Amino acid sequence: MRIISFTNQKGGVGKTTSTINTGAGLSKLGYNVLLIDMDPQANLTYSLKKHSTKLRKSVYEVLKGECSASSVIVDHADFDILPASIELSGADMELVNEPARENLLKDALEEIKEQYDFILIDCPPNLGLLTLNAFTASNELIIVLQSEYLALHGLSKLIGLIKIVQKRLNPDLKVEGIVCTIYDKRKNLNREVVGHIRDYFGSKVYNTIIRDNIALAEAPSYHKTIFEYDEDSHGAEDYLLLAKEVRNGVAK
Ligand SMILES: Nc1ncnc2c1ncn2[C@@H]1O[C@H](COP(=O)(O)OP(=O)(O)OP(=O)(O)O)[C@@H](O)[C@H]1O
Numbered sequence: 001m002r003i004i005s006f007t008n009q010k011g012g013v014g015k016t017t018s019t020i021n022t023g024a025g026l027s028k029l030g031y032n033v034l035l036i037d038m039d040p041q042a043n044l045t046y047s048l049k050k051h052s053t054k055l056r057k058s059v060y061e062v063l064k065g066e067c068s069a070s071s072v073i074v075d076h077a078d079f080d081i082l083p084a085s086i087e088l089s090g091a092d093m094e095l096v097n098e099p100a101r102e103n104l105l106k107d108a109l110e111e112i113k114e115q116y117d118f119i120l121i122d123c124p125p126n127l128g129l130l131t132l133n134a135f136t137a138s139n140e141l142i143i144v145l146q147s148e149y150l151a152l153h154g155l156s157k158l159i160g161l162i163k164i165v166q167k168r169l170n171p172d173l174k175v176e177g178i179v180c181t182i183y184d185k186r187k188n189l190n191r192e193v194v195g196h197i198r199d200y201f202g203s204k205v206y207n208t209i210i211r212d213n214i215a216l217a218e219a220p221s222y223h224k225t226i227f228e229y230d231e232d233s234h235g236a237e238d239y240l241l242l243a244k245e246v247r248n249g250v251a252k
């Protein structure tokens, strides 16, 4: 069983798209997959479920200890989702006085984690308590970088937090891989940026680069994964390859 957080405190780099479609790819490969939405924006949840779908409870109530994770989980075709809700936006403030407040997600997953081969967590674009809970519950991190100018800017803060978590909360946490997203091969700049990312992170960077692909941006409005929306798209091809690399572990 592997628990993997998709992270970057920078917004709009492809974390949610990557969590959903890597998870859907792993599910296509025959694994039991759970996706957890730890972002108060609830983009993952509403990319797969209609707004009108009654989601009575979310990960928010689970973190507060008001209900179990298993009672909140909903399914989407072949995989499961632990949904988020807007109430999560208050969690940073509300949970600040809870004892062991970094461990809330980890503890909540104890009862269900053995049912899954992969649990993928979509992190919010900040380094607050929700991200800290995700990192404490995970054994692995995948850092998502957009193949754009300033991709590496601000990463030292993220790396700093990872080091603190490894030291104080979760010594087993490791950066499993780096994925470059929204790549346009016609743009010299994108090529250069991926070169810089490879210089910086070496073999941790997945060989699969996620291309800029309109189908990936369209699929959420139909509440579909890329495989359900357009199986023949570049997006489907790339995320299936990435899922295989994640399964195998990055070339070391
Ligand atoms: N490879 C891609 N090609 C084209 N569009 C993409 C691709 N990946 C993501 N997008 C689009 O870019 C936008 C940002 O992607 P996404 O929501 O996955 O990023 P995020 O890092 O989760 O953002 P946030 O930090 O706000 O949670 C979305 O509109 C998404 O549909």
Ligand SMILES: [Mg+2]
Binding pocket: 015, 016, 017, 039, 043, 044, 122, 123
């Ligand atoms: Mg997101």
